[in-house]
Amino acid sequence: MRNVKCARCVKCGKEYEAVPNLTNCACGGILDIIYDYDYIKTVLTKEKMAARKNNTMWRYRELLPIEETTPDTPLRVGWSPLYEADRLAKILGIKKLWIKDDGQNPTASLKDRASAMAVAKAQEAGAKVIACSSTGNAASSLAGNAAAAGLKTYIFVPARAPKGKVAQLMTFGANVVSVQGNYEETFELSKAAIDKWGWYNRNAAINPYLSEGKKTVSLEIAEQLDWKMPDYLAISVGDGCTIAGVWKGLKDLYAIGFIDKLPRLISAQAEGCHPINRAIANNEPWYPMEENTIADSIAVGVPRNADKALNAIRESNGIVVNVTDEEIMAAQKLVGTTCGVFGEPAGVTGAAGLKKLCEQGVIGENDTVVSVITGNGLKDVANAIKACGDPMSCPNDMEQLLKVFADNGIDPDKA
């Protein structure tokens, strides 16, 4: 990989050769992939990007830690739509808002970006089996992307993972272990099994390549905005890998001169589980927290990538905001009604945080914001039903319909 110099520990600074099956530093720290931006500048230009027809995350190969000979992974991951959300911007009282709908990935979440990277690196490593633990989305995305590439998977999910996500990965033919415990215990069992059998490791805070996959969401946002960056980028935070990836992508583009401004990150966590935001707010080290939220994908009491996430938020002069489950459900409905985008609870937590910051006057009429929806609402229908209530029920009878409308305060004549 001519574009990659090495992998460097974010904790002790020790450097490693960027082999495909990298895990953590000997000191326990997480590794970061270090690029040769001078080289990249010689091979990548905006004009070259503009002419590119590959509408997947692999259009950014020069900025990805991948051998030139490694094939694109089979599923169409990335290049999700970025919608101008003028109606919602008006409601929030901000200058401009874009919604990046990453629920439009093949298995319906942003995690497809990391899983596609894992599949590519596993193939470089000559591995035939990939494994991970996950609250759900990493699992289903790994199962789908691996199935498409003909690789076998072992996947460990906590017992609380929503049924939709489990059904999805069972359909993809994964060997699924539902661990009777929380995410922490699930992670531990997966680690023990991976150590025992030598499977390729897709645990995001262990494998440093995965946030490099995730960063493509930022690369796309920047390109879709013609390299003119917003003031803020709002995203939900759980394990910490996604926000770290998002920041890495922005810094990459800044380093090669594609963008001349770095947005401030808005780190949105659930009120019931926000160890990373607490560490920022109190300017203290993070420590474990309970996992009490409907936003299962970000219910991570022991974030595995807190170091990179905290760095990202601090470097960007970021803002932290915690939202209740009620605020998350309200945001789900608000984004659905105004943008036609259906996000899962964790998926809309960034938007819920943005709404709260607008209400608090932290973000206002002169600000421009991108809000990333990280997963599709179809992944967790049970909570969507809770948020929406039941539809009106009526027999096939016009008189009854008039009565049902009246009972529900609906006047079709006023339409």
Add this chain to the structure above:
Amino acid sequence: MRNVKCARCVKCGKEYEAVPNLTNCACGGILDIIYDYDYIKTVLTKEKMAARKNNTMWRYRELLPIEETTPDTPLRVGWSPLYEADRLAKILGIKKLWIKDDGQNPTASLKDRASAMAVAKAQEAGAKVIACSSTGNAASSLAGNAAAAGLKTYIFVPARAPKGKVAQLMTFGANVVSVQGNYEETFELSKAAIDKWGWYNRNAAINPYLSEGKKTVSLEIAEQLDWKMPDYLAISVGDGCTIAGVWKGLKDLYAIGFIDKLPRLISAQAEGCHPINRAIANNEPWYPMEENTIADSIAVGVPRNADKALNAIRESNGIVVNVTDEEIMAAQKLVGTTCGVFGEPAGVTGAAGLKKLCEQGVIGENDTVVSVITGNGLKDVANAIKACGDPMSCPNDMEQLLKVFADNGIDPDKA
């Protein structure tokens, strides 16, 4: 619309001006949009298509019944991925197979193509409200596409519509009426309400523009295959609008000389509800049938667009095949495991039909096929769970894990 000549009744041949709010012919027949192919040939070339950057269904404007001034609808509908499914082709024993994953549309089904068209035409008509009845996907796609465009919706669903679909359209802010009855009764009540309040009508077999939206799936398949057509195109059939649209798109391309071969259509219906296939098989008029299948999106006992569907199957020298619910569930797993694509039961019915035809030797080693997956499996998780069973359950304990693997016949050492 310079590219459109008129709308013509498929039953009596009467012609109408192609105004935006067209419904059925006075005789009750369904209208078909008639194009001026000579004109289209002067404004559309393959080179022009190839240079186009618009990766939505609106890239085919010259072949769509839309005013030049009508804006693209907001959501990114269309240009879904077409995957080479070599592993599955080998299992089925055919030469070449492609999977068109139309579950990758904004609200996760092919119906987004029709709903985006409905939104565009409603805007041309100056309407502020759109309404429809639907088994689910048409509803959620209308709700999402209308919400994104700022239009109001009234949507009538049968009581059996899966909760995921209902939750989705409630999230999009639709006024939802769950009709205590089957699809037929749902359709009737929606018709009565539409007549009463003058809403824009998105019922697919009433509004002739909708199958013009659906036909974009064929236009894309052809372009994605570099205009080299397969021998067969397999698709699930319910109301009949989709297969009619698919055929229309193919004929359009043939008429303007973009393709020189028309694939034979494979019409797949559920064993428990196949009035259209029965009419073809027995060479008789269609008549109503019970609706007994898990594939809710194609459980249509009184198909509203049988005329166009029957024409399409006959004109293409098509093949009909009926599959049981068990065969549908098996296909769901097979497509998931080999392609990393998760389709809903109705979504994989075309693939199930293809599999059956391969087993029967009707389709074989020299044949090339495109199979369209019409909707995402996340739409109907309950049935996916039925198809897949439960995951292995295990505490965070390596000894227990070994036992669980052994109990389930899994040997990780053999990976």
